[in-house]
Amino acid sequence: MSGFQGGLDLTQDVISYVALGDSFTEGLNDPAPEDSGASRGRFRGWADRLAEHLAERVPEVRYANLAVRGKLIRQIVGDQLPRAIELHPDLVTICAGGNDILRPGGDPDQVAAIFEAAVARLAATGATVVVFTGFDTGFQPVMRHLRGKIATYNMHLRAIADQYGCPVVDLWSMRVLQDRRAWSADRLHLSSEGHRRLTLRVCEVLGVPAEGDWRQPWPDEQPLHWRAARQEDLHWAREYLVPWIGRRLTGRSSGDGLAPKRPNLERLR
Template identity: 75%
Template sequence: MRRDIVSYVALGDSFTEGLDDPYPDSGDSPYGRYRGWADRLAEHLAEHVHEVRYANLAVRGKLARQIVEAQVPRAVELNPDLVTLCAGGNDILRPGSDPDQLAGVLERAVRRLSATGAEIVLFTGMDPGFQPVMRHLRGKSATFNMHLRAMADTHGCRVVDLWGMRALRNPGAWSWDRLHLSTEGHRRLALRVCEVLGIPADGDWNSPWPAEDPKPWRVARQDDLQWAREYLVPWIGRRLTGRSSGDGVPPKRPNLERLR
């Protein structure tokens, strides 16, 4: 990072696209204009170098294989100094997915990106134990994380340990859909990535959350039912029909452009 111009490419799915952290001026875009931790990371970088050129190729709903096939070749073509790659979350959610095979898909991408000489940052999966509906995925996520750490050691990548970020287990870190980070969650994650990269940034990603009284049992169950109707049922419907929330959605920053 000790240079006048830094180029950065972010790869991934909705987690890296920035859902649900909208810009105040999202306007009339059919997909909204999301900020997210990757945009925030680029902004932190811009505080320390003369110029940051930034591309974000992430698209919501994409599986690891789709990210590897569509985004990685473009990243290699752009030849950036820094690449963040977060993939596999949508795969882990799917019944029958194999974390061993998933890791193999991702390692091919890491090998190809490493050959460019870029600094690569990988992300472990989060611990789903704090989400009752997803608690059964802990074994798959933990297996995938072990593979990811091994490939990071092999290829000299940095790792952001989402599993160990207890600050992200607070409900305030998540939006209403319980699948995407809130604005505060994205802010904290950007600070954590800065820490991993050794980039000075104001703020503490691990600062205590404000104390909140627990919801009464009846209110919590009503929230669960509403969440299931609005998010879980449509998600299952897309899986059964082979559709994705990212169908027809283009990358928000397909080219390396100067951050303003």
């Protein structure tokens, strides 16, 4: 099988969708609307939003989100993959390996080998398996040095997607996300608007009609004065960078002790 042909079949009466991954797929930092019925403090994110778009086109959508923040690819494959296969969904999205690449010594070749084995198992179920590349971090001063490793990993991901006939959401080419307004205060996770635009891109890849254009230019914005920008950088380093480094050094994860927000295929209301 080579290359993804066509879109998702929206003529079905029921579509089941399972999302696998880490904080990116869990939906940090996109708070769920208060009137959505979600538990307090839960995040929404692009995967929830995708399920909502599907529900506008298909009579019944059953959705599970197994993603947990901070998880490494071996944890995703060990904990989430068996459950996804057990649920036997029509659609699977998998974005994994980013946390491995961010860590010192993270080898994109080794991570890609694990990712390929996971995609092979998912594709064997007959599901449509959506693969995501990594972001281009060239615009982020702290993450810029990882650009080469991410590019290498992305080449592996594209080859894997081609081999197993997977649609690809190319985050690297989404220049619209290289605006600071696409990112939350921690500079590691998308903002609500970033998640909204990404959802539109995923819908485009899958052939799901959705209103809006993810490429729409951002409104003009006055650049920050250098003093204000410096203060923002210092605040970010104190509130987000230092704790993140501390977790890496101590082997802790932001997802320790957390369960998936939607562990079962449930009808989207």
